[in-house]
Amino acid sequence: MNERRPTIHDVAARAGVSKSLVSLAMRGSPKVSDASRAAIEKAAAELGYRPNATARSLADRRSRTIGVNMAELDNPIFPDMLGGAHAVIRSRHYNTMLVSGERDPELETMELAKLLEFQVEGLILISHRLPAETVRSLADEVPIVVLTLKDLTGPGIDSVVTDDELGTRMAMQHLFDLGHRDIAHVSGGSLEPAVVRERIYRSEMRAAGLESLTRVIEGDLTNLGGLEAARTLLRDQEPPTAIFASNDISALGVMAACQEFGLNIPSDISIIGYDGIALGALRTMSLTTIAQPLDQMGQVAAQRLFDRMAGAQIDDRLIVLEPELLPRGTTASPRV
Numbered sequence: 001m002n003e004r005r006p007t008i009h010d011v012a013a014r015a016g017v018s019k020s021l022v023s024l025a026m027r028g029s030p031k032v033s034d035a036s037r038a039a040i041e042k043a044a045a046e047l048g049y050r051p052n053a054t055a056r057s058l059a060d061r062r063s064r065t066i067g068v069n070m071a072e073l074d075n076p077i078f079p080d081m082l083g084g085a086h087a088v089i090r091s092r093h094y095n096t097m098l099v100s101g102e103r104d105p106e107l108e109t110m111e112l113a114k115l116l117e118f119q120v121e122g123l124i125l126i127s128h129r130l131p132a133e134t135v136r137s138l139a140d141e142v143p144i145v146v147l148t149l150k151d152l153t154g155p156g157i158d159s160v161v162t163d164d165e166l167g168t169r170m171a172m173q174h175l176f177d178l179g180h181r182d183i184a185h186v187s188g189g190s191l192e193p194a195v196v197r198e199r200i201y202r203s204e205m206r207a208a209g210l211e212s213l214t215r216v217i218e219g220d221l222t223n224l225g226g227l228e229a230a231r232t233l234l235r236d237q238e239p240p241t242a243i244f245a246s247n248d249i250s251a252l253g254v255m256a257a258c259q260e261f262g263l264n265i266p267s268d269i270s271i272i273g274y275d276g277i278a279l280g281a282l283r284t285m286s287l288t289t290i291a292q293p294l295d296q297m298g299q300v301a302a303q304r305l306f307d308r309m310a311g312a313q314i315d316d317r318l319i320v321l322e323p324e325l326l327p328r329g330t331t332a333s334p335r336v
Helices: 008-015 020-024 034-047 055-062 077-091 107-116 132-139 163-179 191-206 223-234 246-258 294-309
Strands: 065-070 096-097 121-125 144-147 158-162 181-187 217-218 241-247 272-275 286-290 318-323 324-326
Touching: 008 020, 008 034, 020 034, 034 223, 065 077, 065 107, 077 096, 077 121, 077 294, 096 107, 096 144, 096 158, 107 132, 121 294, 132 158, 158 163, 158 294, 163 191, 163 241, 163 286, 181 223, 181 246, 191 217, 217 223, 217 272, 217 294, 223 241, 223 246, 241 246, 246 272, 294 318
Parallel strands: 065 096, 065 121, 121 144, 144 158, 158 318, 181 217, 181 241, 241 272, 272 286
Antiparallel strands: 286 324
């Protein structure tokens, strides 16, 4: 004979509270005290209670689902942002529905439309490239928070970004402090963060009186792009003493090129990346980098979205977080 499934009544009895309070707690209501919520969660865990998500959605006419569009599944910074957002979404007893356009604008538009068909209550868009008109049309349907694109704010839209100007200045100052003057840059093409990093690299070189030493080789933010760009730089009769790469993935490609040319890192050449991905922290890499607070960015985005969904009277905002310099084993003073 099948064992009876525990019900919301059983949870209420075990926790010593009313059925309505259990229902509020399961919906993530702020009206439930921390003590009551803890007692209810403990009782539910002990009983093995699982709320019926479909029935609950029908009852309150809400999907209790947040849609997340992650433009590139293989971009190592995006999963960390997703992890931060998902932690907040889960804590509010909501579900996360993930889609990806995989760098295909037409597919991305279709996937976003699919999220709306599932009646998600809000959207988090993690992307370096989204047409403004697409995002603004979506904002007519649901609240939206965009990650990494600072120019996409407007009615019903917030953006969460890292201060790329500050981060690039940190990278350049670190190299200047070590004594480097001949510093090259492997850029990242036309994507917004990469454009900012290249612009600040150029301005920092100019401000230091080093404009004649400015060298930019265009990459594409990939490992192979960094490898090929660095090969071009290292073939020069006077290669740079340091290379600032627009992101960590291309910096790892730069490291591979330096090894091909028989250079020792950092005694022969210094390398600094940008992003703070986990791979760069491995002892075999030990990449000096400018770390973005990726998990925090996701958390802030989700918290902001829930504020909007709750009807809070808040202005559209560009939320800018600070990066951090992580000095590791790929930067040192140049040879005298």
